Amino acid sequence: EQAETKKRKAGAKDDSKKLKKQKAEEKKVGLTLNEGMLMLGCVKEVTDFEVTVSLPSGLQGFLSIKNICDSYTKLLSEQLDSADTEEICSLPHLFYPGMVLRCVVAKLDVTKRGSLSIQLSINPKLVNKSLTPSGLKTGMVLSACVESVEDYGYIIDIGVSGTKAFLSKESLKFKHNNAQELKVGQYLTSQVEEVKNDGRVVQLSANLTTIAQTCAEPKQGWNLTTLLPGLLVKAAIKEVTKHGLILDFLSSFNGQVDFLHMEPEQASSYTKGLQVNARVLYIEPQTRLVGMSLRSHLIHLETGIEPVPAGRERIGEVVKECKMTAMHHLSGGVLELPDKTLAFVHVSQLFAQPEHICRILDFINVGFTVLIFACLSSFDFRSVIGKPFYRYHDVQAGQVVEGTVSVLLSHGMVVHLSDHIKGLVPRTHLSDIVLQNPEKKYMEGMKVKCRVLSVDAENKKLYLTRKKTLVESSLPLFLSYNDTRPGRVSHGYIVSVKDFGCIVRFYNGVKGLVPLSELSSEPIVRPEDIFYVGQVVKAKVLQCDPEKGKMALSFKAVVKKENEETEKPEFDCEVGKVLKKSLNGLEVAILPDEIHAVLPMSHLSDHMSNCPLLWESLQEGDIISKLISASHLKTLTKKPTVRWSLEEGVVAKDFSEITVGLQLVGWIKNIMPYGVFVEFPYGLCGLAPKSAMTDKFIRDTTNTFQVGQTVIAKVTNLDEEKRRFLVTLKISEVISPQGDAQTRLINGLQERRAVTEMLVMKDNSELQQQLAALSVGQKLKLTVDTVNDTGATFKSDALIGATILANKHHMMGVKLTNGQKVGAVVLHVDMLSACVHVSILSKVMGKKKSLAEGLKYTAMVQHIDKDFAVISLGDTAQLTVIQTCSHLNEIFLSESEKLKAGMTLSAEVIEPSCQELQGLPLVSWERSMPERKRTASENQTGRKGHCFGEILQGTVRTVKPTCIQVTLEDGSSGSVHVSEVVEPAEVRLGSFPTSSVKVGSVVTARVIGGREASSHRFLPFSHPKFTYTISELTLIPSFPPHRFVLSLTGVHKLEKGSITLGIVTNIQPQTGLLVKLPFGGMGTVAVTDLADAYRPNPLAVYNKDQFLRCYLLDNENDKWQLSLRPSRYEKAKPEKDPEVLSVNKLKAGQIIRGYVKSVGEQGVFIRLSRSIIGRAELQQTTKYFVKNHKIVSEHLPPNALLTTKILSIDKEEEFINLSLLPEDTGKPDVLPESLGLPLRLVREEKKKQDKKSKKRPASESEEKKESKKARTDDNDSGVEVYFREEEDKEDEGKPAKQVTSSASCPSRLQVTAGFSWDVGLSSLKPASAAQEEDSSDGEDQEGSTKKKSRHEQEQEKKEAEKALIQREAELMDPNLRPQDAAAFERLLLASPNSSLLWLQFMAHHLQATQIEQARTVAERALKTISFREEQEKLNVWVALLNLENMYGTEESLKKVFERAVQFCEPMPVYQKLSEIYAKSNKIKEAEGLYKTMVKRFRQNKEVWFSYGTFLLQQGQSDAASNLLQRALKSLPPKESVDVIAKFAQLEFRYGDVERGRNMFDKVLSTYPKRTDLWSVFIDLMVKHGSQKEIRALFDRVIHLSVSVKKIKFFFKRYLEYEKTHGTPQSVQAVKEKAIEFVEAKGTEGTK
16 A cells, blocks of 8 residues: 555644644654645545545545546536436545555645644646646656546546547556446546647556556656656665665656665665666655655555555554664654564654553555554653544443543434544433433533443444443443353343334344343233333343344343342331320320331321221220331331332332332322322322323312322332422322232221220220121121111110111012011121111022132122122122222222122132131122223233123113113123014014013023223223223024014005105216115106205205105106105195196196206207106297207206296197297296397298388388397396296296396496496387287287377387487496396407406406306406417416416416416516415415526516515515626626616615615716616605705716716706705705806807
8 A cells, every 4th residue: 555655654643733833843854745745645545525545754635526636526516416417436436445646735724623634636737737738748657537438538637738638448458446447537647658739639548567667767858846756767876874865866856765665675785876766755846855765565556555454453552661773863763562563653752761652553564564653652641642542443342431522413412532533322322211401411521431332443433322220230241142141131221112022232233132921020011101212121131043143031030030139128017105196197106215206097007998997996005016117207107008018128218219110109198289299108209190190081189089098109200300200100000919909908807807806995885895796797686676768777685775777778679567577697887886787688698608719700789888898799698898999099080980889790709718807708809891901011811701602691781672781690791682682583563572571681692793892981082991892692592693674764665655765876867866775675766856846956966875765656667756855745845846747737828847858859858747748849949040959958958947838738649838938938038149049030020020111211120120139138148147047036926927037238347336237128129119029018018009199109219219329328338347147248259359358257256256167267268369369368367377376276376377388478477476476475486486487587687677676575685686696697798787777776666775876876887878877866866865865966967978968957857856855045056056067068068
């Protein structure tokens, strides 16, 4: 490696030294670094963006990716600008370790730590900058880079201006590079083969062998300026010195060879005059010093350089007892290590000492030996040798290290172990717990102790941990899988929590799996609820496979081992003497030392109901045993569960012992609205927040726990700084000790017996003794005393004075009379009130049956006494006592949750006869309904449900029409569906099968399925796990059961005239609705049977799968005819369109409505009912003459609603002739007038017309035409108007004669007040025209006109003509605007290219919020307007863009914009949309569009002006200034002045006035003769400036060197300004200035 030949200057990299010190040191060595200095280097390390290069004298430089060559830099830029550029070669493909480079010092810099940074360049333009084309000679060896790749070779950049170099592919021979082709930017050493055209063209070769052996010759014209490093020269030894050689080469140059660059084997043979080959290492022009080397591996470069020398693994090693063997004051000394290896020490580290300590810094090959660069211990011992780590290889995983915090990042913390070695502490490893605000704990510069998790020396990656448990762990470390032998235990940390277990990692990537079964001794369902990522755990190895890298671990085995090794702590109970009774407790003296303490009442027992009893029974002087001192003997407790936790060691004595997940036994200290405080032994106290108190939803915390109540708590959060912690009391999250419920029951009953004994001792009466002798389940002979509704009282000779009670529940089914002798069973004895509760039920009085362990019974609660309850076990007549709370932490938020007498439970016998319970059985129990799903962590196995086909006995609980609820023997619930009660054949029609089963009866059922159900007793979000299984049962003996059809509506078959439900399956315009009916039937509903009042689009309101109530009309071909008319099942409802059942019910002349069935050549066929269809011939359909029936069909689609008149009926053929003419129906014509069709005239009308036209003069004939035209306009209102009117607006009671159709009038642009478009024109008809009408109205008018005199007729005619003229004038008024769609349509027929009219039509729809119709109008406009009318089309496009912006989506707006750009000139469309965005305050979208515009239309200055205006309106003055600079670069230079002036005007209007004034000043200073700009400037200043500034501006203008005519113009403006804003004195001053100007100009000014 070239670095092997270039000695490292050990210590030169010292961080504490400044640049000046280093330069002084370098001068001492004989090498002064300067920018531009040429050196020979060797690649040491290559990364993606930088190459590390070894340099002579032990220096090290860095070659950046941007300092390769110009062509490579250009390629990089193109790749950054466009992603489509061809992939370029990265630095690792262009360079490799050991590669020799000619480089130049591009820049010398000082790093943040003060060390020298040498930036290098291999750009041929810098390396060969001294060469000229004329200086290029054949045989020269030059460094070059590939500029481009051609077909037959490469264009090479040799850095000589004006010279093109070419390298053919044939002459290229690779030796050290495996690439088949050179890449752009690749460095190579080449030789000049041929020089042409005075050096303008050069042919190169790149044969490494030839180049390595080629010597530079004097004839090539080398001098000190052009001399290059890397040249091989023939030299003669001029002088042999103590420290090296002086050489003479190329006839006039002197070179220096350091002793390190002399061949060791030939060192003694070097004599003056000896001819040698030498390689130039560096050139120092200032001192004219040329560094050279005689080393063979540098002389023969073609043999290659070994990039990795042997012995590199010793780098960083500190070696003692080293001896100095040689000294060279210019460079350094040679040190002999104890193993006889030689090492080089830099001169800066030399000092007098017999023995030295050194650190090996680097290994390089020098010939056939290894040269070691080393550093001696000196005054700077701590900086190099004293540091524990010199490189990443020195750091080992598992090692505890000290470092300095460098920086805190979002993903962790960077810690520096030394100047060059840093590691990352991931965020999860900053502490044992997850830190929310790590910046509060760690600060920059802080010293921290860490343990190394892993180290990747090659990639320089180091990971550390700050977890205290890992750092201080004394357990063996798992650094590799070979360390993980089965049985070994070590600390690790969880990296992943899965459903199947936890993955634990140790050091160096060693990890293993803890299966679900090995997580804990208690069953765990959801590991993520207990473990978390980053948690430090202790794991034991179960199995390990080092080859596969797999390992099985266990947490459970570690805990088990610790429990076996840990002895139970010794704990002594205290004995106390009651000194005094207080209201809330007892004052006690602890014996034997008589230490006074307080025993609160709530600490006498775990059962809160026992505490008052114990307090009542204790008297002063009584001795209390089993006392536990807590909180330094200031408070006592006698709670058995707390005593057990202390004896078992489940306790924390100090806050430091509390860890997350620790479970403790404590008691409620205080209840707050936000939670409860739980106190523990030794004075520790934690908070259980409201959300962590219970699995249920809590509104009020005061109704949950009692102060002093014993609870089990689990620690969830720790605050080490404030020494506080949070706990949870949720039953689902804490684990009860095994047998806890039974132990507490026994302790509670023992406490009650102790109370009884103390009361007997206190009051030794006969009654007390007799009561104390009673026990639960004992039978007594009693006499009935009284009987009432609530129960009965009894007397007993053995219990005189005691009250003996039995409530009504315990005497159910037994009739009692006063004085009757009965047997009873004792349920409960209350010693304080001398009351005995008994039961006389037969099932508890019967003979007791023996019990066996493990048997399950359905138990019934017989009596409740606070914390305890008495239950009976099935039919065994056995009684026992249970606790009402199954868990210490269980709370009841309502009375309904508590156990009550008569409630059913499921009980399992644990011990048939328990001595602690006085022979009563010990049982475990759970509620039967709902059965709570218990988690595995509660260590209780819930019922798994029943098996399919299992035969069960059950009691009927409820009977409903569709199902039966059954309580099974085990207390669970079952459900019997109505179809599973009896055989289908036995079911009677109209009966309910479930009625055969009675409540309370016992049934035998078979399980046929099961379903999960949720309990509604608890809110699902507060307790989501309350689900239970309901068994699906059948009572039918046969298997499998038959199925039969049920009806919940009372209809069991489809019959004519009945009503049923149906589902719409299809909607067909011709047929109507297809409906699916019950029992597999199908039916159709005709459009005439949908409603009692017909409506347009009758099928539009129905959807597929819609439920309908149908009336069954008739069955034809297994298809039912249905009706949805309400009148069919609600007779009282009136019918607007009565149902037509037959032709006989129709009469000629009748007006009837119907739906269009079809339109053909024969006419329009109209459906009057589901079976009756009428026809209107085309002559009877419209008053217009139509050539083709298709015109009618276009305006009369199927199912269009029409009003018709029956003309005639052929009852035999059932043929009905109809008329749709307006004179018959009173409705508008079915065809709109806008179609421009001619009117149809009958024969009589034609004769009249001809006759009257002969008699009437020409003018009168014209009047007739006009009046006729007015009439037709009046009668035509189009299809749209018809649909608007037919919606039940006409009055059915009026005859057709009185129906006046509304007129559809021509549309105008604006609406003026006082004018109505709805005025009918019939009133304006002349009398003569009115007489010609063929309607009945016209006939009436004709009859009436005969009675009028001629004069009156002439007068009416004149008035009608005058009104008609006035009407026409109004219609021609352009300021009027139409009010309906038909009017718009008429106007558009006349002016189809008017965008204004189209836009008003759109606005008309938008006012009615008809967005879709407005879009349709716009699309029609775009298709209708001629392509030549570009501006008109653009107006419509802009309107459509506005519409989509206001009412559409971004997607619809984008689509319209893309279409507009495609069909219009793009630039105006862009500009309009940007203005729309700006007005609607869509700033982001507007800015994005403007950016696109200035790229696409950069040559259009209006775009720049628009963008500038937008930016200034948004207050972005700086952005506008930058935009101006971009505009000036993009636009032609001749536009620059106008552009600047325009931006200045914009600044005045929207931006900074001062900035605008400065811009005008600069422009006008450059172009003073632009009087147009002066005029604009003056206008703006008059508007925005002060008087002083304006006058100063005028003074500048009137002194311009422009024509006199223009100066006169400015003088006039000046004078006008002063007259308006100034004073008489200022006006006079202007006049005087004008006179002076005239006099100065002489005759020219007077012209």
